[in-house]
Amino acid sequence: MSGKDHFLVTGRISRDFRRNPDNNSLWGTNLMLLPESQNISFLTIERSPTSHNEFAIPYPTYFHPTSTFEIRQWQDKIKLTNRTILFSFAGAQRRSRSQNGLVRTQVIEQCKSSSKTCRFLDCDVKANGCDDPMSLMKLFESSVFCLQPPGDSLTRRSVFDSILAGCIPVFFNQGSAYKQYVWHLPNNDGEYSVYIPVKELRIGGKSKIEEILQGIPNEKVIGMRENVIRLVPKIVYTKPNRYKPDKETLEDAFDVAVKGVIKRIEEERREIQELLLWASSRLYGQFLEMLVEKVQDEHCHNLDITNLRSKLIAYMAWGNVWTIVEHLRIIYYPEIYNTLKESLNTEWPKLSDIRTSTPVLSTNGASCVTYAINIEKVILKKRSKEITYKIKNNQSKVDVLPVVRKKGRSNMSQVYLKLSLLGLLVVAVVTPSANAIRKFVVLGGKSDVPNVQTNMEVQELGRYCVEQFNLHEQSGKGNVASSIDRAVLNPLTFSRVVSAQQQVVAGLKYYLRIEVTQPDGTNRMFDSVVVVQPWLHSKTLLGFTPVATPIY
Structure with missing residues (x-):
């Protein structure tokens, strides 16, 4: 691989x-x-x-339990902790004038100005306030909320120390957790954390953080804390030889990471298998068209091609290219079976290898999906023994199965099979082991992509759309979005894909609702359309337009 x-x-x-x-x-x-x-x-x-190909895993904390019992015991302890501080911050001032440094400065200033409700633990080298784990954990265990602004980078170990203490984290940048630890943290960000955009710190005054946190209902705070405490097993690294007296197993951070890696490997392997399936399906489509035409020209001149094609598709018990010949004998034309089989073996000796080398395309009543988007016609040229595809705005020739004909028969004129936009060209068979989503896709229809927030491929596809939009703007080519709505600022920063639908065409067409951040800190929603053709390793952005909603 x-x-x-x-x-x-x-x-x-x-x-x-x-x-x-x-x-x-x-x-x-x-x-x-x-x-x-x-x-x-x-x-x-x-x-x-x-x-x-990078996946974030939690920072190691101070707590490394040896058994499930210790984890449960710790969770029970922090549930009963008396929290007398509304919010706290443990960290050091950043002298940098970067955005991260400025955010920290504002957080520290607001914490100091709210001395009755906030506690600041200075982690500066001279202060040495954070060298003692006991003092740090005691602060977090006494706090309802723990502020987590970016520092030297977007993430902090303090995020996981606060979760371990049952303290609800407060983020100021989505890259500090939401876009990082997708394996270990849930998608419902608002159920276990608070997000305060940087722009609200700038315009909200010196007590903005306090106002926001005090405005959260007590019932919701209790629910958020319970959700935080439930996260503890997944963000700690237990000892490998941990004792399990009660036979109860809890997945720790290591277990979650390994499962994530294995899932990704399985997805990569499935993608490779599907690419092979696409190639085999294209071969079958070419073979089927050749076979149908041969039967019509040599045996049944008045044969309705559509009828024969539907008959072949109706009996989908075949497993590879070769067995379609067997089913031709069984279901439609037994009288031509021997001639056809002998002719195929004579003119294409390699066909016998396909019986063992071609991947099985169908088992246990597989379903059939047909493709022919953007293809205007298929031309079968018998005298040159090749199939030429005339594709819209592009012409290419590919070596395919040789066309079979009887000895002594003169070259036939070209046979044109004109297909409509949704005519049959390639028969792609979806096996039970293939992608579950594709089983329910109907040609021409859209289907929702599940688990969008944790689907790394969809998220990276959204990032690609934003990058392409920025490149177009920088090159001066412009974009539909910028010509329609001058309020769109560049360059945009990708935040996340909120929702996604896919449609089977000549590849997969995705309809994405993407959240981005503009240079002024405001967030915006865009609708994007992108076509992915895995077998060509290509992606094409078809549209990127702002959603007609106010900037928030």
Whole structure:
């Protein structure tokens, strides 16, 4: 699988492994930029938002339980903790004038100005306030909310220390957790955390954080804390030889990460198998058209091709290309079976190899999906023994099965089979082991993509759409979105794909609702249409337009 079934765990953020190879004086290495690393899955405490093969795992905390009983005991303890502080922040000031540094400055200032409801633990080197785990955990266990602004990077170990203490995390950047730990944290962000956009800190005054947190109903706070406490098993690393006296098993952070890697490998393997299936299906489609025409020309000149095609499709018990000949004998034309079989064996000796080499396309009553989008006609040229595809705006020739004909028969004129837009060209068979989503796809119809928030492929597809939009704007080509709505600012920053639908065409067409962040900090929704053709390794952005809703 060219490395796609391998993974590597790193103990630092991904930025430390993305050093510019032209500047050896910079910190870190260029491990993740090497060509050999592009297919490996990297597990790191902070992933790059633009990478497709990096997956974030929780920072190690102070708590490493030895049994399920210890985890349950800890959860019961923090449920009963008396929390006298509304919100707290443990961290150090950042001297940098970057956005992360400015956010920290505002957080510290607001915490100090709300001295009755907020506690600040200075982690500066001179203060040494965070060197003692006891003082840090005591602060978090006494707090209802724990502020988690970005620091040197977007993520913080403090996020997991606060969850461990049952303290509800408050984020100021979606890249601090929501877009990072998709395996370990739930999709319903608002059920276990609070998100305060940076723009609200700028315009809300010195007590904005306090106002927002005090405005959350007590019933919701209790529910959020319970959800946070439920997360504890998934964000701690237990001892490998942990004792299980009660036989109860809880997945820890390691278990969740390994399951995520295995799932990704299975998806990659399934994608490879589906690509092989596509190739086999195209071969079958070519063979079927050749077979239908041969039967019509040589035996039944008045044969209705559509009727024969429907008969062949109705009996879908065949497993590969060869067995369609067997079913032709059984269901329609037994009198021509021997002639056809002998002719095929004579003029295409390699056909016998297909019986063992062609992947099985159908088992246990598989269903049939037909494709012919963007194809205007198929021309069968018998005298040149090839099939030429005339595709809209493109012409190409491919070597396919030789056309069978009787000895001494003169070359026939070209036979044109004109197909409508949804005519039959390729028969793609969906097996029970194939992608479950595709089983329910009806030609021309749309289907919802489930689990969008955790579907990394869909999220990366949304990121691709935003990047293409930015490239068009930078090159001066413009875009439909910018010509319609001048309120759209560039460059846009991808946030997440909110919803997605897919449609089977000549590939897969995705309809995405994408949330982006504009340079001024405002969020915006865009509708995007993109076509993916896996067998060509290509993606094409067809549309990217703003949703007619106010900026929020």
